[in-house]
Amino acid sequence: MKHSLIADPQLLVHHGLNRSLSNLMRKLIFMLLHVRPFILTGLLFFQISCVFAQGTIKDYQRAEEIRISFPDALKASSFNYKWCDHGLIFECTQAGQKSFSILDGTSAETMTMKEAKKLGRYEAFSQLPPLGCWSKSGGHQIPVVLTFKNTFDRPVRIFWVQHDGKLKHYGIIDAGKRRSISTFDSHQWVIDFSSNKLAGIFSASAWDCTATLNTNSQQRAMEGFHKASETTENGNDKAKTKLLTQDYNVWLRNSKQDHRITTEGHQEDPFLNKFHYSPDGNYAIGFQETRVTGRQIPLLTSAPRDQVQPTMKWIDYAKAGDALSQRRPRLFNLIKKHVLPYDDSTFSDSWNVRFLRWSPDSAQAYILFNQRGHQQLSLRSIDARTGRLQDIVNETSETFIDYSQKTMFHWLDQTNELVWASERDGWNHLYRFDAVTGKQINQITQGEWVVRRIEHVDEDRGIIWFAAMGIHPDQDPYHVHLARINLDGTGLVTLTEGDGTHQWEFNADRSLFVDRWSRVDLPERVQLREAKKGTVVEDLFTQDISELRQQNFTLPIRFASVGRDNQTMIYGTLIRPSTFNPENSYPVIEHIYAGPHDFHVGKQFGGHVSQRRLAELGFVVVQIDGMGTNWRSKKFHDVCWKNLSDAGLPDRIAWLKAAAKQYPWIDLSRVGIYGGSAGGQNALAAVLHHGEFYKAAASDCGCHDNRMDKIWWNEAWMGKLGPHYRQNSNVTHAKKLRGDLFLTVGEIDTNVDPASTLQVVDALIQNKKDFEFILVPNGGHGIGESDYLFRRRQDFFVRSLLGVEPRR
Template sequence: MFPARRRLPLSGVLAGLFLLAPPAAVAAPTAEEIARSVHLRADWQYLTREIAWPATWKPDGKSFTYRKTVEGGFAFETADAATLAKAPAFDHARLAAALTSVMGRPVRPLDLPFAEFRYEGAGDAILFWTGEDGWRCTLVDYACAPQESRRRPRGFGVVRDLSVPADNTPRVSPDGRREALVEDDNLIVRAKGGGEAVRLSTDGSPGDFYDPETISWSPDGRHLMIYRVRPGYAREVLRVEAAPDGQIQPTLRRQLYPKPGDAVDIEQPVLFDVDTGRQTVVDNALFPNPYELSEPHWRPDGASVSFGYVARGFQSAKVIAVDAATGKAHAAVSETARTFVYADRRFAQEIGKSGEEMVWASERDGWNHLYLVDTRTGRVKNRITTGDWVVREVLKVDEAKRQIWFTASGMEAARGEDPYFRHAYRVDFDGRNLTPLTPGNGDHAVSLSPDAQFLVDTWSRVDMPTLGVLRRASDGSEVGTVTRGDISRLTAAGFGAPEVFKAKGRDGKTDIWGLVVRPRDYDPAKKYPVIENIYAGPHDSFVPKQFWPFGYHSGGDKVIGMQALADLGFIVVQIDGMGTANRSKAFHDVAWKNLQDSGFPDRILWHKAMAARDPAYDIGRVGIYGASAGGQSTLNALLFHGDFYKSGVAYAGCYDNRMDKISWNEQWLGWPVDQSYAAASGVDNAAKLKGDLFLIVGEQDSNVDPASTMQVADALIKADKDFDLLVVPGGEHSVGRSTGPIDYVTRRQFEFFVRTLQGK
């Protein structure tokens, strides 16, 4: 028999039903609400005042210049270091007019096409970049012109474009007596200005030529070094521009584009005694398999010359020194790694007239630190920095004072600070007198004056607008406030700072840091789908640490882009998992031959910790989006973690690392090309796709071969997998995210997530 049912009073039944009822659903956004989110950045970006960018010092060190937000846009301001008196850095209207004329498009005075620049000469001209283009503008007559390098282009720095002549301008010796150049692929020397040429080499040929752009004279003009070059493989990527402006027929575009495994230019250093004509081919036993050699650098006494060497596969780096009298080479310093030597953080500066010492950056103890090396033996004389923190940048090495100014992150973590926050420090060569220079719990961008007397400390957090402070570089004492950001109007418009959240990673002890952006009408009684903004490239970390929340960058949306998406009924997050940079070597090494990992074990644990903290966080509906390496990670989320991630928008992804540029991929996956490339491939693993996928690519992407996206599409079709695809005609790597049809592409992304995660 069944037991008798116990009757509940009606009030108890209703209470039980209430407790069992699911959280209220998020209302579907209207077309008007989607349009408002698409335009949120444009509506909000001019609401701040006095938000400043890092400063640039004038060459004389008496004043510095910075960009800041003003009514209607951005202006450049110069401050006097002695008085802090301020004035416009230049005539913005005249500069805008000059740029409008040469760029062929309107340029507004309060929206100049650059955020930072450097002064040239005495400060009467500035140099800046817009995208891949360099520009020079004078500040006297306001004449602007593009800066086209005379040097022969190189594909990702390792394969010369032989269709472009090398710059064979005669290189004049320091004593002014002679000049060197290349004739018929061989090195010649003659009297300055012309005269009878003396042929120093005869072994050059089109397939093994002397490169005039590598000529380097010794200080006394007696010796010179030059590289003889055996060309690598000139791979070209071909792209059809289907709808070029101003014409009906398509256009074929070509780009020199070396890929992983391709043969690179092999550079052989050759030393010449100009007086005797003696030629010494430097023995390459110490640098047998070069990915690249840096240009020759003569020590001040002229007795020796040095150059940097990175081995193919990035597991070894050295500085090679060559004796000018004998041509004998030795390793002034050597660095090896079981995984990779982090190429972006290599630092070497020789000290002394004979270069007998060197300040060298190394991760040999598991953290990036500075060492003083005896270059005659290659041995470490002493450590300069030490601890469970990382040196981020060397600002200045003062040889006379034997002091170093540098930035580091993680030193203040024991006091509760975010370990990614940068601070500036000064230390002696022997490691003593380590002096903090930038107090304040935040991320500090530092600009040191040329004479190292002052520094401009521009610092902030995602919840604190920028503060610009002039400090003494000796002890960090404050001279005065330069700028103080005002976000009152932005806050009044509805902006709220994201939540900073950390949770333990896969090892159960390492903190994984991220940001959480909620809808402005967030209701904790509702349940919100979650979307992760991902960029997991091993070359850096990507969760914002400074205040500026606008714009797009290579790591994906900044905070306002995430807010625009959140306002449609999502919780949007960004996380730095293991495999990214700026933590320990072990944290970084997770990426080695393992790009498919993308920190997902840490990211998923972080999501679960956040869901345990916030019941509105619907961990059953998680989407993801990212661009470039973030696009690859987005696809891999659906291939390898499709039980967790349900929907993804992948922009311009390097989905198969064998299809991408040589430099980035050999750094993290090594050389020769092996199974690790296939393991991370979205093409080889396409049949594993789960969930909803939207691929977006620019037809003219010059950063990642757009054929990579089409190969994924081909593999998905063969695997009978459904997906969405948008090809932007004429679109570059930005895919409409910073140029071109930004509103259209953004709307398509937003609508995709509304449809796939909200079912509306």
């Protein structure tokens, strides 16, 4: 029996021994034939006890410490700032010590807060901008002193906006007086003369600041107050008459009498009480909607907190393939008091029809039409005088139009033109159209990169600023950069160049901007840049991670390799434990989320705490963006079309195999995978379709059958209901399960129907498959990240991939 214990060194390697042990085991087998067994037993026990220091109670303790210590260490070095009228005021924290500085926007001179106060220049920088509305006070905890300066000739009342939105009285400031109050950053304050006459609204910044109460603050507050009080969407002061609905039809109302102008409305096809008036007040757009009864799903609460007996509630929940209400626009002539007829059949079979705007001259109303199935997206105009319908822009696709992420446009009122985003050339770019005729004037941006969003348009100068991804070909294509270009497509300038992903904020006249950027393996840097060419004016901050280093923090590894086609680059990261030893061999766990609405591998520097808490037990945790995810080429994205079960898994496997060649401490004989929601669907699909590679999967709240999930997300990528839905279902393929499986779901999940997981459970039972399953009473969406299930997931992978009992 002792001989058989050590005769298979690969078995021991599978349970966590390092590569050097493999050689040692060969020597031990040889020694077995020449030395006494009791000596070998002692040697073998000593080696195993050293190598199996994974998944132990100490590993779990370190993993739990990371949960608090890493975020705290990151806070030890941070940067906050705020633009003001005179320049920039900013706070740097290094080694836990804060320093405040001021940068003059005209001279670019930098001085400390102490110097600014000594020179009498601080108050100008510390002025808070007045706001037009207020919201609930945030939960931030940076203590500051807020000084109110009342320049009015009468007293004002101070109110703090509490976290629930209610106002709490904080006293009175007499005319011409000041009052300082201790508060916290982002706390909201409302000042008034009386209940209906505001004097100012302010939000505290992250440092001591001043709120000046004057005519400017009063005007901003009252403008917001009146705007909130008015029904602006249904109103236009120039409209001589107003529209309203009664008995499912539309009536005209004025000071003399009401006039009924429609008769065809009824309970199943009413007119909606929402109207959009033309600037001249002569026309209005409304909608008539054929209604259907929507689906509801039951949610059972088995263990209510306030009673013994279970409770049941039904929630509205449309699923893929369900019938939808159909909305058609109606054009009303308010002068002639009638509805202009036109052919509305082109709005049939819609996913969404919505009003966008009137042209400034009231000649056209613009409607955005998204056909069900998401293969047609049209911007249409309706001629106010004739009712003539015209496509200004008509996007079509043989796969899908990414309407939820890439519907972006900007109106150019001075020239009656339109900037519109499209993937018609295979990449998401900007185009310019005539907003009257629909003629394409020019393509503004082009190249093998994408526009992420429109930032700003200066019509006078004919320049557009935008966020771009992949614009630097030598960088990770998911890094976000700022660029500008002329509307005619000339003069492209990339304003950020640092090898990382960027965020920015301009000053009021857009002559300068703060550029803060980092990379998953590079701490944050903050620079002040001029806006014309992006030239660096001053380096403001470099994040110091020495406190993280003291905790054996290991930088993530960025890695890229070709995917399934041996051409397209796939990008991902690797997280190692703090006890990492390159001589050891580590199982790999992939954190997967392949939702096509975005990319999902982190690009900014951070703690990656959740992944590290798992890695700390003796794993390498990876995250990868395979084909089918967003913000690359249209071809890259189209892999998901009617194919969500693919989840980019062939690309992920190719990436992992390439990574193992580069890093021999990766053990591909022990690969696990986990995810939640769409990631839960992906994780289970991995062990169903690629069980020869993935040996264990933890799946939380998965949308395992896209017919069971919310309509918008699933039809966006799967189109209309068809046989492909069944082929993509994890329920259909449950019989293919190989390896270990851990399923979890909350019983009152309102995002993904929990029945979707239970149907998988049923299919697995029917196919006599062994697996673990936890249904959590009172659990909602994402319950897998709760403390209990997070620990259970750790235990699952320790048992499955390390082959030992956890926390021993």
